[in-house]
Amino acid sequence: xxxxxxxxxxxxxxxxxxxxxxxxxxxxxxxxxxxxxxxxxxxxxxxxxxxxxxxxxxxxxxxxxxxxxxxxxxxxxxxxxxxxxxxxxxxxxxxxxxxxxxxxxxxxxxxxxxxxxxxxxxxxxxxxxxxxxxxxxxxxxxxxxxxxxxx
Amino acid sequence: xxxxxxxxxxxxxxxxxxxxxxxxxxxxxxxxxxxxxxxxxxxxxxxxxxxxxxxxxxxxxxxxxxxxxxxxxxxxxxxxxxxxxxxxxxxxxxxxxxxxxxxxxxxxxxxxxxxxxxxxxxxxxxxxxxxxxxxxxxxxxxxxxxxxxxxxxxxxxxxxxxxxxxxxxxxxxxxxxxxxxxxxxxxxxxxxxxxxxxxxxxxxxxxxxxxxxxxxxxxxxxxxxxxxxxxxxxxxxxxxxxxxxxxxxxxxxxxxxxxxxxxxxxxxxxxxxxxxxxxxxxxxxxxxxxxxxxxxxxxxxxxxxxxxxxxxxxxxxxxxxxxxxxxxxxxxxxxxxxxxxxxxxxxxxxxxxxxxxxxxxxxxxxxxxxxxxxxxxxxxxxxxxxxxxxxxxxxxxxxxxxxxxxxxxx
Numbered sequence: 001x002x003x004x005x006x007x008x009x010x011x012x013x014x015x016x017x018x019x020x021x022x023x024x025x026x027x028x029x030x031x032x033x034x035x036x037x038x039x040x041x042x043x044x045x046x047x048x049x050x051x052x053x054x055x056x057x058x059x060x061x062x063x064x065x066x067x068x069x070x071x072x073x074x075x076x077x078x079x080x081x082x083x084x085x086x087x088x089x090x091x092x093x094x095x096x097x098x099x100x101x102x103x104x105x106x107x108x109x110x111x112x113x114x115x116x117x118x119x120x121x122x123x124x125x126x127x128x129x130x131x132x133x134x135x136x137x138x139x140x141x142x143x144x145x146x147x148x149x150x151x
Numbered sequence: 152x153x154x155x156x157x158x159x160x161x162x163x164x165x166x167x168x169x170x171x172x173x174x175x176x177x178x179x180x181x182x183x184x185x186x187x188x189x190x191x192x193x194x195x196x197x198x199x200x201x202x203x204x205x206x207x208x209x210x211x212x213x214x215x216x217x218x219x220x221x222x223x224x225x226x227x228x229x230x231x232x233x234x235x236x237x238x239x240x241x242x243x244x245x246x247x248x249x250x251x252x253x254x255x256x257x258x259x260x261x262x263x264x265x266x267x268x269x270x271x272x273x274x275x276x277x278x279x280x281x282x283x284x285x286x287x288x289x290x291x292x293x294x295x296x297x298x299x300x301x302x303x304x305x306x307x308x309x310x311x312x313x314x315x316x317x318x319x320x321x322x323x324x325x326x327x328x329x330x331x332x333x334x335x336x337x338x339x340x341x342x343x344x345x346x347x348x349x350x351x352x353x354x355x356x357x358x359x360x361x362x363x364x365x366x367x368x369x370x371x372x373x374x375x376x377x378x379x380x381x382x383x384x385x386x387x388x389x390x391x392x393x394x395x396x397x398x399x400x401x402x403x404x405x406x407x408x409x410x411x412x413x414x415x416x417x418x419x420x421x422x423x424x425x426x427x428x429x430x431x432x433x434x435x436x437x438x439x440x441x442x443x444x445x446x447x448x449x450x451x452x453x454x455x456x457x458x459x460x461x462x463x464x465x466x467x468x469x470x471x472x473x474x475x476x477x478x479x480x481x482x483x484x485x486x487x488x489x490x491x492x493x494x495x496x497x498x499x500x501x502x503x504x505x506x507x508x509x510x511x512x513x514x515x516x517x518x519x520x521x522x523x524x525x526x527x528x529x530x531x532x533x534x535x536x537x538x539x540x541x542x543x544x545x546x547x548x549x550x551x552x553x554x555x556x557x558x559x560x561x
Binding site for chain 1: 175496497498499500501504505508509515516517530531555559560
């Protein structure tokens with residue numbers, strides 16, 4: 001099999017796609033945001049429950065490709081219990097990792113397990129998939145009232 | 152199926168320079184012909200030669216080049232008239248593509264001859280380009296859009312279509328071949344049924360003209376539209392065929408040069424057909440290039456093309472059906488060489504990426520036909536759409552790559 005493809009679709013990504021974490025609506029969520037990429041059809045909602053400055057609970061639902069769904073799943077796992085500021089900082093690091101130039105290094109220590117998404121930057125047409133949930137989360141955290149799209 | 156003289160696909164492939172390209176080090180397998188087709192050398196050369204040696208504006212120069220360009224432009228229009236069996240070249244209007252042609256009819260015919268409460272009947276398998284222009288018209292003048300349903304095979308249910316054809320319906324607009332399903336609609340019957348009630352019919356032929364021979368006279372449709380780039384010609388050029396008496400009574404689409412006979416600040420009189428609908432300098436190179444594309448297609452012959460593509464479709468259908476978990480969406484009995492499918496839990500975009508790395512170009516998504524996706528309850532499909540330069544070996548490579556997809560998503 002093509003090496004780049006294995007790099008992109010690592011087992012952990014396949015597993016998150018098959019059994020996503022925190023994949024459920026949250027009827028009592030304090031914050032909800034919707035992310036939709038109309039051209040490709042990826043469509044998610046991200047739910048947040050904040051307690052003071054801390055993300056007490058986070059979940060998502062909707063549909064999309066393996067990259068968008070696993071990224072969303074890993075995001076919810078990474079952000080539970082984090083402060084707003086930490087969430088904002090992680091968003092920035094992930095954004096940098098996904099949109100860096102092909103071949104350029106990134107600081108893996110800052111993103112933890114999410115480093116598994118590093119290979120996405122080799123597939124420019126798929127960066128929008130991996131980043132959709134993150135931008136949606138940010139809209140839930142810092143609402144502007146807009147529907148999110150990364151296309 | 153008899154192909155007549157031997158079909159030499161390698162010889163045909165040699166006419167298309169792009170088919171020699173490699174993608175990620177693998178020979179390109181181009182299976183996105185419903186989106187756009189590749190261009191034969193003859194078309195590329197025609198465009199190059201026009202710009203390198205013949206470029207001039209038409210209908211106005213009193214110099215040699217302009218006269219030559221005008222002649223070539225007119226001869227292309229005549230070629231297109233004969234290609235679709237129209238009665239006169241005045242009935243051939245140049246537009247940017249099928250989309251613009253439908254918008255033109257919706258705006259010019261619709262605003263002049265339809266009124267609030269009138270119904271426009273389409274089908275559930277239309278491309279967005281045959282839905283949205285009517286919705287815009289609905290917003291402007293209050294017409295209603297009605298949709299004839301399709302069955303689980305992806306075929307128009309003719310009985311339901313008939314039942315919907317009430318006295319309120321004042322226009323029918325139907326796709327000839329569905330881009331998302333491959334279904335070939337019984338358009339001749341559609342026209343007959345509508346004409347029994349004196350309702351004009353537009354046929355969207357974007358996916359038809361490159362794959363089957365079309366005669367607008369035989370269909371007796373009132374309007375027929377298609378795009379040049381899906382017929383091995385350039386992008387940005389398309390054709391609206393309209394029956395002369397309808398085009399005559401329709402108001403112009405856009406105002407400007409070429410479409411006028413005389414202009415004063417008080418009053419303008421419009422030019423005759425087809426110029427009335429062609430304001431501004433047209434896409435001259437595109438028109439001449441489309442003429443070259445038609446010459447090329449006719450040198451091979453549409454009946455032979457159709458026969459070969461039907462064989463490929465049969466082969467491809469069988470190969471894909473052998474893949475566990477693969478379900479073909481659109482299994483109409485009359486079908487063009489389009490294979491739209493879903494594969495287990497794998498999302499169309501993931502399939503697209505994996506195929507791309509094998510050099511295989513397919514389309515993943517809703518194919519600008521969201522209502523079709525909803526009808527079959529899928530968010531998106533993967534679509535391989537074939538042309539006469541595709542081969543069985545390419546279909547084998549597609550099938551092989553799809554097995555790799557099932558391996559990744561096991």
